[in-house]
Amino acid sequence: MNIPxxxxxxxxxxxxxxxxxxxxxxxxxxxxxxxxxxxxSALDLDPGRLCDALKAANAFSAxxxxxxxxxxxxxNRVTFHSxxxxxxxxxxxxxxxxxxxxxxxxxxxxVMLGMPTPVNVDLVGKDGVSxxxxxxxxxEGSDLIINDxxxxxxxxxxxxxxxPLTGIYGYAAYVIQPVEVPMGGHLKFGQSxxxxxxxxxxxxxxxxxVMLREALDSFI
Numbered sequence: 001m002n003i004p005x006x007x008x009x010x011x012x013x014x015x016x017x018x019x020x021x022x023x024x025x026x027x028x029x030x031x032x033x034x035x036x037x038x039x040x041s042a043l044d045l046d047p048g049r050l051c052d053a054l055k056a057a058n059a060f061s062a063x064x065x066x067x068x069x070x071x072x073x074x075x076n077r078v079t080f081h082s083x084x085x086x087x088x089x090x091x092x093x094x095x096x097x098x099x100x101x102x103x104x105x106x107x108x109x110x111v112m113l114g115m116p117t118p119v120n121v122d123l124v125g126k127d128g129v130s131x132x133x134x135x136x137x138x139x140e141g142s143d144l145i146i147n148d149x150x151x152x153x154x155x156x157x158x159x160x161x162x163x164p165l166t167g168i169y170g171y172a173a174y175v176i177q178p179v180e181v182p183m184g185g186h187l188k189f190g191q192s193x194x195x196x197x198x199x200x201x202x203x204x205x206x207x208x209x210v211m212l213r214e215a216l217d218s219f220i
Contacts, residue, residue, distance in 0.1 A: 001180045003116060003137050006047050007152030008032040013048030030066060030118060032082050032149035033135040034174070037116040041077045041176040047149075050074070055181055068172055072201065077177045079197035085170040089120070090128035100132045100165040107171050108139045109219055113190030114178025116147075120170035121161045123150060124132035130169035134161075138182045173220045194220065 008014065014025030024031065024170045031054065035047040045053065052062065052188060055069055059070030068081040085091065086100045116137045123132035138145035144157040161167035175197035178190040193216070200212035202211070 001040050001114065001116065001137055001182055003036050003135075003147065005147050005152055005154050006032050006149060008047065008149040010047070013046065013051065016051050017050055017067075018055070018060050019050065019062055019064040021205060024048070024084055027064050028216050029133040029149045030172075033070060033116075033118040033133045033147070035136075036135050036147055036149075037118070037174065037176065040077070040114055040116055040179050041075075041153075042179050043075055043077060046076075055139065071174065076198070077194075078135075079175040080192070081173040081175055081197070081216060083172045085120070085130070086127070088166060089169040090132050091130055092139055093171075099113070103168050103171060104142075104144075104164050106173070106220060107136050107144065107168070110173060111136050111139055111144075112156050112182060112185040113193060114181040114187055114220075115174065115176050115190060117174070118172045119144070119146065119157075120169055120172075121167055122169060123161075136171075175216070175220070 008028040009025035016024045031051050032047040035045055035050045038045055057070050057073035059067050068083055072080055085097045085104045087097045088100055107117050116135050118133045118135050120130040120133050121134055129164045134146040134148045136144045136146050146157050146217050147154050156166050175194055177194040181187045196212055203209040
């Protein structure tokens with residue numbers, strides 16, 4: 001996938017505030033990941049403009065925490081499904097966790113459908129606490145190819161965060177309308193899933209909405 005690499009601390013947007021005293025340069029990793037991911041849905045919003053759009057949508061708390069579903073208010077080409085944590089993560093705020101292999105398999109499945117996926121990692125302190133987001137953009141065997149907004153580079157997950165089965169702390173599942181997929185991916189399937197997600201988002205609660213949610217859950 002032809003996805004640009006953005007640096008969260010770029011002088012163009014690194015000084016933007018998400019909340020009072022909370023800047024993109026220090027805490028804008030997820031926004032930067034989402035900005036990169038949206039490029040594969042033909043949505044050209046750099047991290048600075050995406051930050052502005054999310055602020056206009058009241059996406060952030062007073063401390064800078066983001067409501068993940070708020071991206072749906074910025075564009076109708078995206079559906080937020082869920083945020084998952086793995087058993088590697090020691091954060092007390094997460095309850096039920098999934099095993100890392102299942103998380104890796106779900107991330108791989110999303111990426112191969114043309115849906116770059118934000119992945120939670122432990123960058124600071126190596127203390128088992130998820131404190132950073134990177135974007136998974138491809139898969140090579142048992143490894144992920146990631147764009148890392150903290151460094152503005154693209155590399156194998158193992159090079160910086162070790163084995164994915166010990167380094168993945170969680171992921172955020174967004175269903176986007178893809179333009180491209182990695183080699184060996186399934187573009188038409190990804191586009192069909194995006195249409196299912198859009199229909200699910202728009203339906204009122206009822207049997208049809210439940211059925212579509214179950215279809216999405218089976219992949220995500």
